[in-house]
Amino acid sequence: MNNEALFRYLLRLGDDSLILGQRLGEWCGHGPILEEDIALTNIALDLIGQATSILNYAGEVEGKGRDGDKLAFLRFEHEYTNLLLLEQPNGDFGDTIMRQFLFDAFRKPLFEQLIHSGDKQLSAIAEKSLKETKYHLRHTSEWIIRLGDGTEESHQRIQKSLDNLWRYTDEIFMTDSVDEELTKNGILPDLSSIRSIWEETVKSVFAEATITIPTNNWKFEGGRRGRHSEHMGYILSDLQYMQRAYPNMEW
């Protein structure tokens, strides 16, 4: 088995959790109501915890002495391979919930399948993370329905959130030689089977929420290759500040 492919896949998985967790952390103290402030930061904490496990393991697989912290704080922008969806700005509460929902609806079936991965540690991380992701998905699904099928104002705004974010969803399911090699070796499930589960989830929740999937076919991608949107640099300048300013500092 080629460790390089596993390392690159773990970075993708870890960067997705890390960058979204960092984004959600920005809500701390700014939530629309206290309960949501706490909910968003709880979800952020779960994601940062998952990123820690995944990136620590990525460092082990790489075998060059980098641990999770080094990978999280000391790479350059083009070395991060998270989805573009996850680095998009928080916007209003609806934008944040929509971004989170589109991601949770993917993560849940992904972790369900990764439990059967031929890689023991990846399977253990998936088993742990799945329990948390179920809470997240229920929370965001309920908000999508509440906002979509709520007032005229909330309906129109959550529809706009979907219109803006839909173009980033194709990238979730794009595969390349990394995924293909790992699928061949029984480490990864076939992503196309996850796509159909994801589509079923989002369609049923959107139907309940009375919002519609945009027909615009323009799609963005590039995150998996380290090509990011203009927002990424600002996230990293926050995320990496302490380690860059005070190398090797610890709490």
Place this chain on the structure above:
Amino acid sequence: MVTTDQIFQWLEEVSDPEVPVLSVIDLGVVRDVQIEGTKVFVTITPTYSGCPAMQVMEDDIRSKLQEKGISDIHINTTLSPAWTTDWLSEKGKFKLREYGIAPPVNEVDKSVLFAAPPIVACPKCQSQNTRMVSQFGSTACKAHYQCNECLEPFDYFKCLK
């Protein structure tokens, strides 16, 4: 010669920093203790991936064992099998209720949308007429509830399976 039973007994004295009424044994995070000569191996598992108390628990376990005269301590973390609230001891559940936190009850699968929240008895007045305020509470492992009878706001140690 120290025994594993003795170690487990000592670890009863190490409390969860976020819910100090529970020991790390009550919480079920200590999964295994092994002794090889003078070496002591303790295996722990996190409640939630991002639980900020894990590092503190690890440090506390280490200093408790040092206090008891053990110097060669190896603590490692395992993720599988993943922690579940089923591992909370009966004694732990009782202590939680005494402390004002409702212990976990059996719940439906988290993925069911708009499922009625579980019926949780108020730890103060025991009424079952309570409501969930938010499924995310003051720490990752708790939800926020309020009693409709005595109006007590309380934490519910939510079910994780």
